[in-house]
Amino acid sequence: MKLPKDRVPYSAIVDRPPLRLSGGARVAVWTIVNVEEWSIERPMPRTVLPPPFGQPLLPDLPNWAWHEYGMRVGFWRFVELLRKLNIRATLAINGAVCRSYPRVAKAALEAGWEFMGHGYVQRPMHHVEDQRAAIREFTGKPPRGWESPGLTETYDTIDWLAEAGIEYVADWVLDDQPVTISTTSGPVVSVPYTVEMNDIAMMLIAHHSSEEWLRRGIDHFDRLHQEGEAAARVMAISVHPYISGSSTGRACGSPPEPRSLTGTDRHAELWARAEALLPRLRERAARCEELRRLPDETLADFHETELLRIHQPRRVGGAELEFAAVVTFGALLARACASSAWNWVNFAAHHMMLGMFPREAQDEIWNESRDALIASSFVFPAGKARKVEGGYVISGRWPFSSGVDPSQWNMLAGLAWLDENAPPEQRVFLLHRSQYKIIDNWYAGGLRGTGSKDVEAQEQFVPDHRTLAVVDTKGGPTPGSAVNPGPLFQMPVFALFPYMLSGVPLGIAEGLIDDFSPKTGKMTGARVAEIQSTQIRLGEAAAYARVSRLVQLANCREAQALIAAGEVPDLRTKARYRLEGAYAVDWAVRAVDVMFGLAGASGLYEAGAVPRAFRDAHAVKQHFSFNTDIAATTYGRVALGLASDNPTL
Incomplete structure (x- = not known):
């Protein structure tokens, strides 16, 4: 007889070489859906209703x-939810289910779920060969993994599993990283499972609410994500159709708003990080202008705080925050x-736009x-x-590509000719x-630190998956919304x-208003604040x-509510x-002009915060999108029943 501690020598997680996952991910999350065969001829594995008069009945x-x-x-609620979230689950399946519930097994097979052995029927007996034969017959291959009914094993079960060809097990709930179990037929990997x-443990036994x-779950993930910076972790989520698949089960409801780190609301967490950055950004503002680009420390801060990912898909x-977050x-x-x-x-918005491209482009970059x-330009x-x-x-020279120096990619707009007899279509190309x-060439009067330089490309090939037609960005499903189903990736971009x-x-404007504090000295016999x-x-x-x-904010939220409603x-x-x-920007710039006037002679010094604010606000106003005459012309034409002069709408 070999005891478990003899098969898995003790190892402190802090003493191991760091575990690294592809793409720099900190946590690998696997979802296990358990489907079972409950024989009515035997006592039930679990009960939700006690027997009448305390007498078990068959x-x-x-x-x-x-x-x-x-x-x-x-089960079908799970299938639909996981499809929307583009998650391929692991199916812990009793071998008998393949024959008793072939419709269930077929749906999991078609969804690309991995079949994991879970006994033959739901009782603590390990019919490994029957199990593997049933799954092999149904899927065309035997299972690689195993989860015993109730996680139960004898001292020898792991040897029998290894002998039958099982490569990994989920029964040994003893670590947050995969560990190796020694058996008589070679090593078997224990993949971190969960209690x-x-x-079952949380809702049936501990009687916790959804x-x-x-x-x-949030606390668990956030802890692993925090620790995963040093060495990656594995998180398991195990659900059963008769528990979390009920109409009140949180697992099959709409995905909740994303939350992060300390378990607080994700928006509040990121907002606090952004507020904490303000003193550093303010201190670097003059140097940002001198560099004519983003300081390296600021870029590092944006990455460290994850603020650049507010509109990246979950x-x-x-965070996949509301669209209005880019404003706030x-x-x-x-x-x-x-x-x-x-x-x-710009960087944050481009994550949102990449989420609209075909998945192949998203995966290639992310x-x-x-x-x-x-x-972009x-x-x-x-x-x-x-x-x-x-x-x-594609070929061309594009102006105003903000933040181009540290960027690995560029979204460049262009006119694409499909053939000589058709007018060109507007497309966005990822280079x-x-x-x-x-x-x-970015020597500008305002927004000097944006590094909005020109870029040039000559005869560059861009594969189909790295292009996005403007017609697909006018609202509703996009090529990317198949894997990112949230409304953020169906918004009318232009x-x-x-x-x-x-x-x-x-x-x-708001910064100038809130920071305005006239000196307390006297001016012509009256304090500045007391002048009408x-x-x-x-x-x-x-x-x-x-x-x-x-x-x-009203327009951003109105648009998102419409998209969310289909x-x-x-x-x-x-x-x-x-x-x-356009007018909202015009009003903001008017506010800046008013506050610049209140600054008096102190606004003349080029290095000061107030003149910098004045220069930057007017630089923003020069953007094509904020030309009120152009925007008003488009609205007027549409309102009067004429054709729109803006093809991006």
Whole structure:
């Protein structure tokens, strides 16, 4: 007889070489769905209803039916939810299920789930050969993994499993990293399983609510994610159709809002990090201008705080916050340094846009690094492309590619000719840094620290999966929403384009207003604060900034609510979004102008924060998206029943 401790020598997790996962991931999460055969001719493995008068009865119809409900209804909720989340589960399956519930087994096979042995029927007996034969017959191959019913094993079970060809087991709940178990037939890997994130232990035995289980799951993941920075961890989530598959089970409801680290709301966590950055950004603002690009320390801070990933899909570890977050976070950061905020909003928005590209493009970039930086230039006439086999060949010179210096990729807009007899279509092309050259011409009057240089590409091939047609970005399903089903990746991109940037001038204005503090000395016999014109101008600026914020957030949230409801904003609404986005920036810049006037002669010094704010705000206003005449013309044409002059809508 060999004891478990003889098979798995003690090893402190802090003493091991660091475990590394592909793509720099900190936690590998595996979801286990358990499907079982409960024989009504035997006592039930578990009960939800006690026997009447305390006398166990056979057949136990109520408890058998409880499990049967899971196979008939609950299991299909799992299938649908995991499909939406693009998660391929591990199916811990009794071998008999392949024959008793072939519809269930077939659905798991078609979904690409891995079949893991789970006994032949749900009782503590290890019919390994029958199990493997049944699964082999159904899937065409024997299972590689094993989870005993109830995690039960004898002293010799692991030897029998290894002898039968099992490569990994989930019974040994003793570590957060895979460990090797010695057997008579060679090593078997113990993949970290769970008791805490098992709905039997938590909901049936401990009688926790779904909300409590959710909270435990968040805490569990956040702890492993924190520790995974030093060495990766494995997290298991084990569910049963008759428990979490019920109509009240959290596991099959809509995905909750993402939460992170300390178990707090993800938005609140990231917001606190952004606020903590403000003193550093403010201190570096002058140097950011001198460098004409983002300081390396600021970029490192953005990565460390994960602020760049607020609009990255959850499936790759992003926060996937509401669309309006690009406004609120952009405004917050712009209070300290507008150039840094401008780069931030661009990088964050491009994660959202990448989530709309075909999955192959997403995986190509995010599998290499979840922190990849993507610059852009959405000046469509600047690029000319022609269709070739497997993709496009593009050439052009694009201006204003903000944040291009540290970026590994660039989203470049262009006109693509499919053939000589058809007009070109507008497309966005993803080019790798090796495919274009950067032209150092960013010597600007404002937003000097954004590094918004020109880029040039000549005859560069871009495969089909790295292009996105503008027609696919007008609202509703996109090529990427098949794997990123949230509304964020179905938003009408160019109708809402102003709001990806408009938080910056808003933050400049709000920062000037909140920081305004006239000196307490006397001026012509009165304190500056007591001069009526000072009071009027401050009120005027506050009103401009307030209405700018209200309009921006209202439109962002209205658009997301429509998309979430399965509706796409109509053309007039899209034109209104563009119009009000341009005016929201105009109002924010007016607030800046008012506050610049209140600064008096101190606003003349180029190195000061107030003149920098003035320069940056007016640089933002020069962006094409914030030209109120152009936006008003588009809205007026649509409102009067004429054709839109903006093909991106």
